[in-house]
Amino acid sequence: MSLFLWILQIVLALLFMGIGGQRLTRSARQLRRLPWTDGYPPAAIRALGAVEIVAGLSLLIPGLLGWSPLLTPAAAAGLVLLMALAVAMHLRRGQRQAAVLPAILLVMAAIVVWGRLTQLH
Template sequence: MNILLWVLQILAALIYGASGIMKVFLFDKVSGDVPSFGALPRRVWTLLGILELVCTVGLILPSALPWRPQLTVVAASILAAESLLFIWVHAKYREVPTIIVSAVLGLLMAFIAYGRLVLQPIL
């Protein structure tokens, strides 16, 4: 279980890291292609991107060091909650494939949080 959780944490960190970089640094370049980016002000997208980058670090470092490994649970929980926001935004624009991706990522984050809290906590 520990290996599975580590693999999922690393994959999630890569996905959310790329997403955060896109929202913070490449927003103007990609926002024209995604209608739902108009649902929230640019500042909100930037803040969400920064949140994703911070949580990306939180998915790996606290557990890897092990310094306050419960922060990994917090980071995964925040990203799971953020997925609910994205599902709402994409539903508003009827972007079904993106809704599915957001739901899968949200469930993945919830599993990581549960896994690190209950199934295989890092002590």
């Protein structure tokens, strides 16, 4: 189970750091081209990117450095919340297909939360 959780954490971390990095480095014009960004200022999208990078790192660093074992499930729980909000936003805008990836990431992060908390007992 631990190997499976590590693989899941690495995949999630790479995805979130990649997506977050794109949100931080794209120009404002490139960010406005994304359909879900209507109504959101570029600064908010960049802040979201920074949060995603920190969350991605937080899935890996505590376990790699032997820090508090609660930090990894806490980071994953934050991603569950973030992805739940993303799914809700896409569904509210009628973007059903765009809600699929955040829903999958939500489930993956929830598995990390459950698995890491289960290992603490």
